[in-house]
Amino acid sequence: MPLIKIFFPVRIYLICGRMEIIMNIDIKHIAKLSRLKIEDEKLDKFEKNMKSIVDMVDKLPEINDSLSLLDPTEPMTLRSDIAVTNKFKREDLLKNAPEVQAGCLVVPKTVE
Amino acid sequence: MRLYEKTASELSEMLNNKECSAEELCKDVLDRINETENKVGAYVSVSYESALENAEKIDTARQRGEKLHPLAGIPIGIKDNISTKGIRTTCSSKMLENYVPPFNATVINKINNAGMTILGKMNMDEFAMGSSTETSYMHLTRNPHNTDCVPGGSSGGSAAAVAAGEAIVTLGSDTGGSIRQPAALCGVVGLKPTYGSVSRYGLIAFASSLDQIGPMGKSVRDVAMLQSVICGHDKYDATSKVMEYPDYASNLKENAKGLKIGIPKEYFGSGIDDEVKDSVMKAIKELELNGAEIKEITLPSTEYAINTYYIIASAEASSNLARFDGVKYGYRAENYSGLTDMYEKTRSEGFGDEVKRRIMLGTFVLSSGYFDAYYKKAKRIQNRISSEFSSAFEECDIIATPTVPASAFKIGVNINDPVKMYYNDVCTVTANIAGLPAISLPCGMDSKNMPMGLQLIGNKFAEQTLLNSAYTYEKICGGFDALSKAL
Numbered sequence: 001m002p003l004i005k006i007f008f009p010v011r012i013y014l015i016c017g018r019m020e021i022i023m024n025i026d027i028k029h030i031a032k033l034s035r036l037k038i039e040d041e042k043l044d045k046f047e048k049n050m051k052s053i054v055d056m057v058d059k060l061p062e063i064n065d066s067l068s069l070l071d072p073t074e075p076m077t078l079r080s081d082i083a084v085t086n087k088f089k090r091e092d093l094l095k096n097a098p099e100v101q102a103g104c105l106v107v108p109k110t111v112e
Numbered sequence: 113m114r115l116y117e118k119t120a121s122e123l124s125e126m127l128n129n130k131e132c133s134a135e136e137l138c139k140d141v142l143d144r145i146n147e148t149e150n151k152v153g154a155y156v157s158v159s160y161e162s163a164l165e166n167a168e169k170i171d172t173a174r175q176r177g178e179k180l181h182p183l184a185g186i187p188i189g190i191k192d193n194i195s196t197k198g199i200r201t202t203c204s205s206k207m208l209e210n211y212v213p214p215f216n217a218t219v220i221n222k223i224n225n226a227g228m229t230i231l232g233k234m235n236m237d238e239f240a241m242g243s244s245t246e247t248s249y250m251h252l253t254r255n256p257h258n259t260d261c262v263p264g265g266s267s268g269g270s271a272a273a274v275a276a277g278e279a280i281v282t283l284g285s286d287t288g289g290s291i292r293q294p295a296a297l298c299g300v301v302g303l304k305p306t307y308g309s310v311s312r313y314g315l316i317a318f319a320s321s322l323d324q325i326g327p328m329g330k331s332v333r334d335v336a337m338l339q340s341v342i343c344g345h346d347k348y349d350a351t352s353k354v355m356e357y358p359d360y361a362s363n364l365k366e367n368a369k370g371l372k373i374g375i376p377k378e379y380f381g382s383g384i385d386d387e388v389k390d391s392v393m394k395a396i397k398e399l400e401l402n403g404a405e406i407k408e409i410t411l412p413s414t415e416y417a418i419n420t421y422y423i424i425a426s427a428e429a430s431s432n433l434a435r436f437d438g439v440k441y442g443y444r445a446e447n448y449s450g451l452t453d454m455y456e457k458t459r460s461e462g463f464g465d466e467v468k469r470r471i472m473l474g475t476f477v478l479s480s481g482y483f484d485a486y487y488k489k490a491k492r493i494q495n496r497i498s499s500e501f502s503s504a505f506e507e508c509d510i511i512a513t514p515t516v517p518a519s520a521f522k523i524g525v526n527i528n529d530p531v532k533m534y535y536n537d538v539c540t541v542t543a544n545i546a547g548l549p550a551i552s553l554p555c556g557m558d559s560k561n562m563p564m565g566l567q568l569i570g571n572k573f574a575e576q577t578l579l580n581s582a583y584t585y586e587k588i589c590g591g592f593d594a595l596s597k598a599l
Binding site: 025027030031033034035036037038039042046049050052053054056057058059060061062063065066067068069071073074076077078079088089092093095096097098099105107108109110 | 210211212214215307308347350351352353354416418419420422423430434437438439440441442443444448449450451452454455456457459460463465468469471472473475476477479486488489490491492493495496498530531534547572
């Protein structure tokens with residue numbers, strides 16, 4: 001009995017949480033976080049698609065396995081912490097830049 | 113028989129015996145491109161001049177008696193997300209339509225050192241996000257077995273070119289099946305190597321913890337030869353593994369006797385086409401008749417693999433694609449007011465819908481309040497899927513499954529239903545989630561006369577066992593003849 005008392009509310013909370021997630025796909029907000037703008041005429045389609053995708057990925061079981069965010073069996077070999085001389089020529093790198101002036105990248109004014 | 117129809121290993125021998133020149137070979141493949149490219153659309157760009165220049169250089173070196181790599185002069189196509197110095201690299205996106213990398217990916221330096229002839233850059237799904245090459249900003253690629261059908265994706269151009277004879281071998285990249293799925297749908301061989309065995313330096317990142325460059329070709333030997341060229345430790349990739357890499361092609365041998373093949377029932381469920389199931393089971397049966405031991409195994413978390421994959425891959429994509437901001441390189445919107453507006457317009461005009469969906473899904477699963485419910489949960493299941501594979505490999509040497517649930521679908525039928533499209537990867541994502549090597553091999557044609565694929569999955573860094581098993585199956589089949597049935 002005590003087990004049920006502990007688990008019952010948790011489960012309801014989770015189910016509610018899930019429903020809330022599916023109901024509240026705010027495409028405009030997610031787009032803003034992603035630095036994207038979705039045209040008004042495409043909003044419905046994106047919202048419908050995102051709902052079905054989130055609905056798909058949402059079906060994951062709750063497991064209590066220990067969590068390692070990196071592969072513990074394959075540790076990375078990090079480079080030594082020393083400055084590397086740039087092997088690229090400035091003009092080569094700037095060839096791909098959208099706008100260049102006096103050897104610098106041009107961006108809109110960011111401070112008044 | 114024309115030169116473009118032959119395998120890399122046959123051509124290598126012919127070049128070595130001076131039965132043909134690298135220039136003749138290069139010209140024949142370029143002619144083939146001119147003959148069929150309007151039907152297939154495998155390339156984003158073809159480098160006619162530099163290809164012929166390399167071929168001439170190799171011929172001169174051979175005449176001088178210089179010692180050459182076995183693949184010197186063999187024409188290769190490169191997926192357009194692999195950086196090639198001085199050659200436009202677009203990721204099939206408007207965002208990088210005019211981007212010319214100032215450096216080579218490590219694999220390109222290795223291919224150049226081997227003296228291979230780079231033919232050009234292969235079409236793909238935009239930023240490798242897709243399973244049909246339909247999300248390319250450039251143009252459609254068609255399946256050489258039936259041009260109404262997709263070639264698969266995202267390395268659709270790489271697979272279609274091999275099947276159509278527009279390249280002898282190609283490089284693809286595989287994040288969730290992007291080498292194996294198109295290989296299966298086009299009837300060619302495609303290897304996704306172990307994570308960490310091929311440098312990702314210069315591969316334009318989609319999901320860094322899952323991406324892996326790999327070889328595609330007409331035969332297992334060709335794929336083994338190319339894998340030996342591109343593998344190896346690289347100090348420019350921190351996830352690259354320091355170890356002795358075998359010469360896979362020289363060590364190729366049949367290994368059916370005593371080979372333990374695991375058959376996971378989870379990969380033969382209701383979503384898999386009966387014809388595919390039958391042909392894969394027939395292939396397994398043939399290996400058994402040649403001395404392999406078949407073991408039924410279970411990988412219970414397989415049902416969560418596709419969900420796990422789309423969470424992890426999209427999360428990493430949303431972070432990786434943040435670099436495309438219209439400042440340093442790539443597309444920039446023309447009209448904007450202020451910095452934020454420039455970012456938003458640049459990204460909205462530069463990315464296609466599928467890329468936007470993945471960036472937004474990734475942003476969503478990483479956002480405050482949802483991180484634990486999605487990303488952390490997915491990482492836990494990733495660990496579990498990996499440990500289930502580790503246990504399985506205690507009782508078997510390789511695992512056999514279908515590569516794709518069904519043969520190639522018609523162009524246009526899945527493009528408006530992302531979830532349906534995502535299920536194309538249901539058999540392939542697990543190898544990426546667990547970092548394992550896996551290969552797709554042609555295993556017959558279905559009633560629509562389209563190729564089907566057998567997938568073999570190996571243990572980490574056990575490419576040799578995997579390739580030997582693939583080679584054994586190829587021998588049993590008497591070779592794969594994908595080309596004779598295409599176009």
